[in-house]
Structures are given as C-alpha cells and as structure tokens.
Amino acid sequence: MNKSLIFYNRIGFLTLLHREIHRFMKVYVQTILAPLLSSVLYLGIFGGMLQTREVGIEGVNYLYFLVPGLATMAAILSAFQNPAFSIIVQKFQNTVQDLNSYPISDIEKALAFILGGTFRGLLVGSLTYLATTFFVGHVIQYPLLFVLSLTITSFIFASIGLITGLLLDSFEKMNFVLALIITPLTYVGGVFFEITKLPGVLSKIRYINPIYPLVNITRYTYLGVYEGNLQLQLLAATIFIIGFFLAAVYIFKKGYGIKID
C-alpha cells in the first residue's frame, strides 16, 4: 500500500495536530475573542434591525433564526483560516519544507491540519452559541447534533482552508479568497436570511453554495425547523466532507506548494 496513505506515526500526527491548536491558542485574542465579538455585534445589529422584518423562517423569532447562522459562519471562517494561515505563515517563514522531512504520512499530515482547523471552528462556533445565550437564552433542540453539525461544517472548511494554503503563496491571495469568495457565500448561504426570500439569482446560488446546506443543517439542530430538502442537504454535506478531504490529501501528496518539481 502507498505509504502516503497509511497511518504510520501516531505520535507525529498528534504532535502536528497539537501544534496546529497550540499555535492559535497562543494568539486567542485574535483567533477566538475577535470572531466572538463580531458575532455578538452581528446579533445586536442585524438582530435588532431585522427582528420586525420577515426575513427568517415564518413563525420563528428572527433572533433564534440568526443564532445558528452566526455560529455556522463563525465556525466556517475560523476553520478555514486556521490551516490556510498556518501553511502560508510557514511558507512566509520558509519552514514549510520542514513538513517534507517528518516521517508522517500525507494523510496524517493533511488530517492534522484539518482537525486543527476543525477544532478551532467548533470552539469558536460553540462559544458563539454560548455568547448568544446571554441575549436569547437556551432554545437549542438537539445539542449533540448541533455540535456534530458544527464539527462537520468546520471539517469541510478546514479542508478548503488547507487546500487554499497549499495552493496560494501569500496572505493577500488568502484574503482575496476569504473576502471575495467565502464571506459573500456566507451572506447568500442563509446565515442572515431565508434564502428563498432573496431576489432572483442570489437565491439560485444556493444550488452551488456549499455553505447553504451546512447552515440549514445546523439551523435544524438548533430550531428543529429547516428550509428546503434536508435529506438532499445531508447528502451534499457528506459529499463535501469526502470530496474536500480527498482533494486536500491529494494536493498534499502531490506536494503542491511544498515540494519543487
């Protein structure tokens, strides 16, 4: 069997995972507190402004509609940033080649980066939920499924973050992806509004937007109510998990951005 696809060095894998968590924990003000603060601001501003408009699911208090959206958005952004930032910093520091010198298989390396990002996404997403309880209280329907949904969401976007970090070579390019692809997709992914209430093409984007099913699934675990076809959204999430993870492993194995041809 190909050595890059086996589990070869458990301690090495755990050390790399620990490194990924240790790194963002050292700068928790930027990596945890800042996104929490922005979530709370979103809740205050959008929640306050839009509470009386009918932008959420009918019959559901808009604040309740908003909370799972914000938690998912926070998880997505944090999970994406962790591996992307980590790899690009290493490129910048010229230490990225060190990854080639470890006796750790490609699948272990990819998984360590992705799980590091998943942990950060889950942490920030869960803390966002906890922070919102001060304003809206506990209404969560399926707490375990909520955590699972945030984990799946984070895993997918950590995989996308890893791919981005490997393929791009500067912070500017990473910010470009973040500001012009990921963030807009969260806005048209059902975080703030029920998608079908968006006009024309903005509503149609949901069919190709990976954020849409993830926000919906999380919202279902929180509210017990959903929009669209939940089974189809679960299928889409499963495809995203497998697809993006395999793509990340493939890119690692090929050595894009860390090995020279």
Next chain:
Amino acid sequence: MLKINNLSKTYIKANKEALKDVNIHINKGEFTALLGQNGAGKTTLINILAGNVKKTQGEVEIGGYDLERNELETKKIIGIVPQEISYETAFTVEEILKKQSGYFGIKNNKEYIDELLESLALQDKKKAYGRELSGGMKRRMLIAKALVHKPQILILDEPTAGVDIELRHTLYQFLRKLHKSGTTIILTTHYIEEAEKLCERVIVINHGEIIADQPKDKLLKDFSREIRIEIDFDWEVNIDAFDFLKEYHPKVEDKKRISLKIDKNDLTKILDMITQKNMKFVDLNIERQKLEDIYLQLIRR
C-alpha cells in the same frame, strides 16, 4: 549508509539540469565534505535527500531504505541543517525542539533536548523565541533541531556561513564529537579550510557533476604534484648562482633561503643537482598544496 546511483535532476519550470548522473556511496561513520560553487548542485542534492525536491531519475538509498518506496523510513535516518536560517516564530526554542521530537515519534525527549542545548551552549535560551536569538544562536538551534531524533546521517548545508570564528570552532568541536560517536556527517561549505580540517572524504561537484570523490589525504597527495620547496643554505645566496635551476623559477626569499616550484617527483633530482654543485644546504622545507588550491584546479579544468 547512503547510496546515490545515476541521480539526475532537471527543474521543469526553469528547464535547468541541476544534477547529471550523480553517483555517491557514503559509508557509515564517514565525515564527508561536499564542495562546489554556488549553483553547482549541492543544495539540490540535499533537497532531494530531504524530500523537498523530486528527482528526475536515479535511485537513492538511505540507511538501506529506498527513498521512493520507503520514504518515511528514510526520514528517521537523516537530519538536515538547512542553509537558510528559518524557524517557527510562534514557538520558543524548547517548544520547537519538543515538537520536532514529536514529529519523529519521540514522546518524551526532554533529557536529550537538554543535553543538546547544553552542548550547543543554548541552555539559557530555552524559553526564548527565535527572534530573540542572535544569528549564531539561530544556527545552533537549527543544528539541535536536526539532531533531536538522533539521526544516523547528519547533513549540514553551509552551517558556518556568516558565523564568527569562535562559534565556528565551537561547532567544529561539536561536529568532531558527533563524528566520534559514530554519526555519518555530510558537510557542504564554502570554507575549504573547514573541509580540510574536519573531513575524511571530499566530493567536488561542478555544474551538476561529480568531478572528484576521494579520501581527503589521497586527493591532497594525488593533486600535490606541484610543491613549493624552500632551501636554507649556510651562506648568503645570490640568485645568479642558481641559474642551473632556472626552469624551477628560483626566488631568493631571505638572505640564506631560496624557494622553488617543482614537481614532487623531481625533488631528488634537484637536491642531487645542488649537491653536485657543492652547495651545502642546512634545511629543507616542503609545502604541500592546500585543499583550496586543489579545489580551484579542479573546478577550473
């Protein structure tokens, strides 16, 4: 310990042939110098061993493991000190070394890390971040990092570039100790004197090809055909008296001393010629060529 057979590398993007059919076999415990000018292919070779650069052709075997088929096993056998100083800015020296041990599957390596820091005079910098270290300290940290997993082969890519003399000597001592303990060492350097002092074997690479690979002493001996000799007489010399040695370009060095540049095989003949002229000499000094001269001769060929 290290077998490189018919190794070639062409960089696709730059369309540059960096290594041409390189063959190197290094035995366990050898201390080898890899010499060559900038761009000769030294770093490419090291980067292939490290897994940073993909080879185009050939086979590499590290500690009995094939680089392609058993890549992960080969990682445990080598430790590499890179040419460029680079380190993780987010972590302290101790954190970096602990993590490095972990990557190599070593859970608790505190004792060995302390030992390394001690012998590299870094013990009081454990809690410091890379940016707080001087250039020399950063170098030493990179050496410690390459050694935490006790590699059988240590490869140092110009470890003394820009390092002050005192530190250079500390490093020499450290490398000698490591060599004594059985570690196979490959050193690339621009200071040929360093290779002459430390290494047992010299490999010279030029334009991607191995142009010399010999035990240092043999290389020195073989290439030292031209030697410089100084002869002291017990009388004040006059250059005209040495007309019979004209082809050896005699020079008066001191009142009673002349120097000649000769082929070492002519030494007896020259001494005979001097004796036949009834010129009594009192001392003879033979200067062999230095590795540096040989190196220059080789790459200028």
